[in-house]
Amino acid sequence: VLVTEEGKLQTPVKNKAPAEVQITAEQLLREAKERELELLPPPPKQKITDEEELNDYKLKKRKGFEDNIRKNRTVISNWIKYAQWEESLKEILRARSIYERALDVDHRNITLWLKYAEMEMKSRQVNHARNIWDRAITILPRVNQFWYKYTYMEEMLGNVAGCRQAFERWMEWEPDEQAWHSYINFELRYKEVDKVKNWIKYGRFEEKHGYIAHSRKVYERAVEFFGEDYVDENLFVAFAKFEETQKEFERVRVIYKYALDRIPKHQAQELFKFYTMFEKKFGDRRGIEDVIVNKRRFQYEEEVKANPHNYDAWFDYLRLVENDADPDTVREVYERAIANIPPIQEKRHWKRYIYLWINYALYEELEVKDAEKTRQVYQASLDLIPHKKFTFAKIWLLYAQFEIRQKNLQGSRRVMGTAIGKCPKNKLLKGYIELELQLREFDRCRKLYEKYLEFSPENCTTWIKFSELETILGDVERARAIFELAIGQPRLDMPEVLWKSYIDFEIEQEEFENTRNLYKRLLQRTQHVKVWISYAKYELSIDGPDRLQKCRQIFEEANKGMRNCEEKEERLMLLESWRDFEREFGSESSMERVRKLMPDKVKKRRKLTAEDGSDAGWEEYYDYIFPEDAANQPNLKLLAMAKMWKRQQMVEDEDDNKSPEESPEVAENDKSPQESPEVAEETQTTSDEPAAPPEAERDAEMDRDDEGSSESDSDDDEGKKESKSGGEDKE
Numbered sequence: 001v002l003v004t005e006e007g008k009l010q011t012p013v014k015n016k017a018p019a020e021v022q023i024t025a026e027q028l029l030r031e032a033k034e035r036e037l038e039l040l041p042p043p044p045k046q047k048i049t050d051e052e053e054l055n056d057y058k059l060k061k062r063k064g065f066e067d068n069i070r071k072n073r074t075v076i077s078n079w080i081k082y083a084q085w086e087e088s089l090k091e092i093l094r095a096r097s098i099y100e101r102a103l104d105v106d107h108r109n110i111t112l113w114l115k116y117a118e119m120e121m122k123s124r125q126v127n128h129a130r131n132i133w134d135r136a137i138t139i140l141p142r143v144n145q146f147w148y149k150y151t152y153m154e155e156m157l158g159n160v161a162g163c164r165q166a167f168e169r170w171m172e173w174e175p176d177e178q179a180w181h182s183y184i185n186f187e188l189r190y191k192e193v194d195k196v197k198n199w200i201k202y203g204r205f206e207e208k209h210g211y212i213a214h215s216r217k218v219y220e221r222a223v224e225f226f227g228e229d230y231v232d233e234n235l236f237v238a239f240a241k242f243e244e245t246q247k248e249f250e251r252v253r254v255i256y257k258y259a260l261d262r263i264p265k266h267q268a269q270e271l272f273k274f275y276t277m278f279e280k281k282f283g284d285r286r287g288i289e290d291v292i293v294n295k296r297r298f299q300y301e302e303e304v305k306a307n308p309h310n311y312d313a314w315f316d317y318l319r320l321v322e323n324d325a326d327p328d329t330v331r332e333v334y335e336r337a338i339a340n341i342p343p344i345q346e347k348r349h350w351k352r353y354i355y356l357w358i359n360y361a362l363y364e365e366l367e368v369k370d371a372e373k374t375r376q377v378y379q380a381s382l383d384l385i386p387h388k389k390f391t392f393a394k395i396w397l398l399y400a401q402f403e404i405r406q407k408n409l410q411g412s413r414r415v416m417g418t419a420i421g422k423c424p425k426n427k428l429l430k431g432y433i434e435l436e437l438q439l440r441e442f443d444r445c446r447k448l449y450e451k452y453l454e455f456s457p458e459n460c461t462t463w464i465k466f467s468e469l470e471t472i473l474g475d476v477e478r479a480r481a482i483f484e485l486a487i488g489q490p491r492l493d494m495p496e497v498l499w500k501s502y503i504d505f506e507i508e509q510e511e512f513e514n515t516r517n518l519y520k521r522l523l524q525r526t527q528h529v530k531v532w533i534s535y536a537k538y539e540l541s542i543d544g545p546d547r548l549q550k551c552r553q554i555f556e557e558a559n560k561g562m563r564n565c566e567e568k569e570e571r572l573m574l575l576e577s578w579r580d581f582e583r584e585f586g587s588e589s590s591m592e593r594v595r596k597l598m599p600d601k602v603k604k605r606r607k608l609t610a611e612d613g614s615d616a617g618w619e620e621y622y623d624y625i626f627p628e629d630a631a632n633q634p635n636l637k638l639l640a641m642a643k644m645w646k647r648q649q650m651v652e653d654e655d656d657n658k659s660p661e662e663s664p665e666v667a668e669n670d671k672s673p674q675e676s677p678e679v680a681e682e683t684q685t686t687s688d689e690p691a692a693p694p695e696a697e698r699d700a701e702m703d704r705d706d707e708g709s710s711e712s713d714s715d716d717d718e719g720k721k722e723s724k725s726g727g728e729d730k731e
Contacts, residue, residue, distance in 0.1 A: 061085065076102060076109050083115070092123050110143055121153065129153065130162075137166075141173050151186070160190055184225070199225075200238045207242060215242060231262050233271040240274065249282050260298065268298070296320055308340040311352040318359065327368050334360045347390040354392050357381035361398070371406055378402065393419070393427035400435060409439075424455050433465075442473060458491045460498040467505065476509060503538075512542055523561075529570040532558035533577050540581070548585050555581065559597065568624040572599060599624035 048054050065082040072078070079102035086095040099116040106112065113136040120129035133150040140146060147170045154163035167183045199222035206215035219239040226232065236259035243251045256275040260268060300317035303310060314337040321330050337356050342349040357377060364374040378399040385391055396419040403412035416432045429452040436444045449466040456462065463486035470479035483502040492498060499522050506515040519535040532554065539550040555578040562571045575597055582590045604623050608616035 058089070073105050076106055076112055079105070080112065080115055083119070087119055087122075092119075092125070095119060096128075107139060110140070110145065113140070113146065114149070117149065126157065137169070144175060144179060147175070147179070148182070151182070155186065188226075197234070200235065203238065203242065207245075212246065228262050231259065233259065233263055233268055236263075237271060237274050240278070244278065244282075252278060252282075264302065304336075309342065311337075311340075311356065314340075314356060315359070318356075322363060322367070330363065334363070341384070345386050345389055350385070350390070350392075354381070354385070354395060357384075358395060358398060361402070365402060365405075374402060387423045391419075391423040391425065393425050393431060396428060397431040397435075400431075404435070420451070426452075426456060426459065429455065437469075442469070445469060457489055458493050460486065460492050460494040463498060464501045467501070471505065479505065503534075507538070527561055527565065529558070529562065529574045532561075532574060536577070536581070540585075551581065552586075552590070563626075568599070568626075571626070572624055575599075596627060599626040 046057070048057055065078065065085070068075075068078045069082065079098060083095045083098040083102070086092075086098060096119075099112065099119070102109075102112055103116075113132065117129050117132045117136070120126075120132055130153075133146060133153070136143070136146045137150060147166065151163050151166045151170075154160075154166060163186065167186065170179060171183060199218065203215045203218040203222070206212075206218055219235070219242060222235055223239070226235070236255055240252045240255045243249075243255060256271065256278065259271055260275070263271060297317070297320060300313060300320065303313040304317060307313070314333075318330070318333055318337065321333050325333075334356070338353075338360065340353075342353050357380075361374050361377040361381070364370050364377055378395070381395055382399070385395075396415065400412040400415045400419075403409075403415060412435070416428070416435070419428050420432065429448065433445055433448045433452070436442075436448060446469075449462065449469070452462050453459070453466070463482060467479040467482040467486075470476075470482060483498075483505065486492070486498055487495075487502065499518070503515055503518050503522075506512075506518060515538065519531070519538065522531055523535070536551045536554040536558070539554060540547055544550075555574070558574050559571075559578070562574060565571050575594065579591070579594045579598070582594050586594075602623050602625055603620055605618045605620055608619050610616040
């Protein structure tokens with residue numbers, strides 16, 4: 001035991017060598033943590049049940065935060081925790097006050113500014129957040145994080161102008177390259193390609209100071225930077241002008257073509273303009289034409305992209321490329337066009353589309369001279385058309401004619417046979433017959449006509465053409481037999497044309513008796529006035545001593561036959577034709593006879609009825625009264641007698657020089673039809689033939705009333721008149 005100078009005992013160290021196991025302070029702390037020697041139990045959870053307890057809790061927490069701040073004001077984390085706690089309690093004003101106190105302590109702390117601004121943005125205090133960012137970038141302009149956050153907030157709020165202004169302020173501090181890229185991307189997002197002018201200014205600056213290589217590099221970097229998504233015609237125009245000043249004409253041409261391939265047509269108007277001017281100054285005629293063709297080609301490309309089923313645009317586009325491009329390019333455009341099949345299988349939607357195939361085939365045959373490719377085009381088009389629903393005879397005929405031009409007659413007949421077998425049509429059969437006629441294959445034509453008539457026996461034109469063929473070949477009996485078969489068909493589409501052709505055929509063969517028999521057979525089927533007139537003219541055209549008598553006899557028979565005809569205009573047409581005949585070939589007595597048969601033209605009224613059965617008023621119309629019909633109707637005789645009596649009365653009145661007031665009977669007779677509600681129809685003579693004036697008609701009607709012939713109402717009266725006149729008026 002050693003005793004020190006102070007009198008303390010000190011145990012001597014026996015071994016001063018280092019211990020075998022060294023223990024560090026870090027190890028001691030780790031062992032303490034593992035053994036939890038200083039672990040304190042957590043404070044008990046406290047439930048706040050009323051406002052007073054809450055206020056006590058708030059006071060306690062605030063006192064703790066304030067004590068920590070008072071102990072060390074420079075520890076910013078204490079300030080941030082304090083402010084975030086107040087923010088969690090929605091005490092925004094207190095939190096804002098804490099942040100402001102913290103900024104007074106350390107205004108260069110980046111985290112403090114960020115937390116402060118984030119709190120304002122979370123609380124949707126936009127103006128406060130904008131104010132904080134503005135203060136932050138003013139105090140710390142070199143902190144890029146403030147600028148990024150500020151611009152992002154403005155863009156999210158949709159304040160594009162404010163965001164652009166922030167970027168402009170940022171660019172004044174000349175930040176790094178990433179900041180500039182952010183600004184450019186922002187402008188591109190909002191289609192503000194005018195900012196591309198900065199690149200152009202940069203390139204011109206280099207060019208102005210003689211750095212040609214640097215200027216070219218700037219333009220190339222600009223094109224590479226904007227890429228194909230944000231191309232701008234002004235950049236390419238400036239680049240091309242730069243190369244033009246350097247006499248690099250091939251480079252200029254490449255730049256223009258590169259830009260035109262990537263810029264939409266509606267955005268490249270100025271580009272086309274400068275390209276055309278360049279070619280006019282430094283290019284040849286071929287170059288100028290290429291510019292114009294390319295411009296039109298871009299327009300057509302835009303049209304067909306907008307609407308691929310706009311076949312008119314495809315036709316214009318194909319016409320353009322056929323005149324200028326090579327066959328492979330034309331084929332490519334044709335393949336693109338015919339790939340746009342109409343979505344609906346209706347013929348009206350395919351009418352324009354099928355001409356793409358026709359033009360394609362004609363181009364291959366006439367321009368490229370490739371017969372095998374033409375055959376493939378025709379075959380592909382025929383395989384595409386739904387023949388069970390509809391077909392196009394034109395493409396079948398063109399295919400057959402193409403095979404004939406290739407001297408492949410069997411192939412042509414095979415095509416037409418397939419067409420008739422799949423989808424027989426009138427046009428196909430006619431085209432096949434015309435084809436065989438041109439080849440002078442008359443036996444085949446006869447067989448085709450037979451097939452045609454089996455397919456469509458009601459087609460009068462086919463019967464006529466078949467008969468004309470036999471007539472041309474000199475087989476008259478066969479032609480006559482064909483006509484006989486034709487008129488014996490139960491249903492015909494144009495029987496009058498067929499009969500006329502048959503009659504003309506017999507006239508041409510000078511078979512007059514057969515012609516008369518045909519007219520008689522036709523008149524047994526129809527009593528049409530034109531048939532009678534044609535028959536009479538035919539008899540008049542035959543030279544003979546009794547031709548006038550036969551013609552007159554036909555007119556008489558026609559007049560007798562048409563007495564019961566309801567169409568009085570046709571009967572009048574017959575009499576007028578008869579009158580013209582007598583005027584030219586007849587005598588005065590025959591003329592007078594026909595004149596007596598001519599009818600009177602009278603104006604009548606009839607009652608109209610609407611669709612719902614209501615009264616629709618009265619209608620005036622013209623009717624014809626034939627003397628032959630009047631002789632058989634007593635009421636018309638009475639009307640004629642009334643006319644004569646009225647004339648006598650008028651003559652006597654003129655002789656006695658009496659005024660209308662002195663003749664009360666006439667006045668009473670004039671008024672009576674208007675006052676009587678039983679009058680349902682009036683007649684007024686409008687022709688030059690003898691006819692009764694209105695007064696005489698009214699007198700005649702009064703006489704009929706006196707004889708007890710009046711009806712109970714106007715409708716019955718009208719019905720009686722119509723029945724008496726032999727069905728003159730039918731509605």
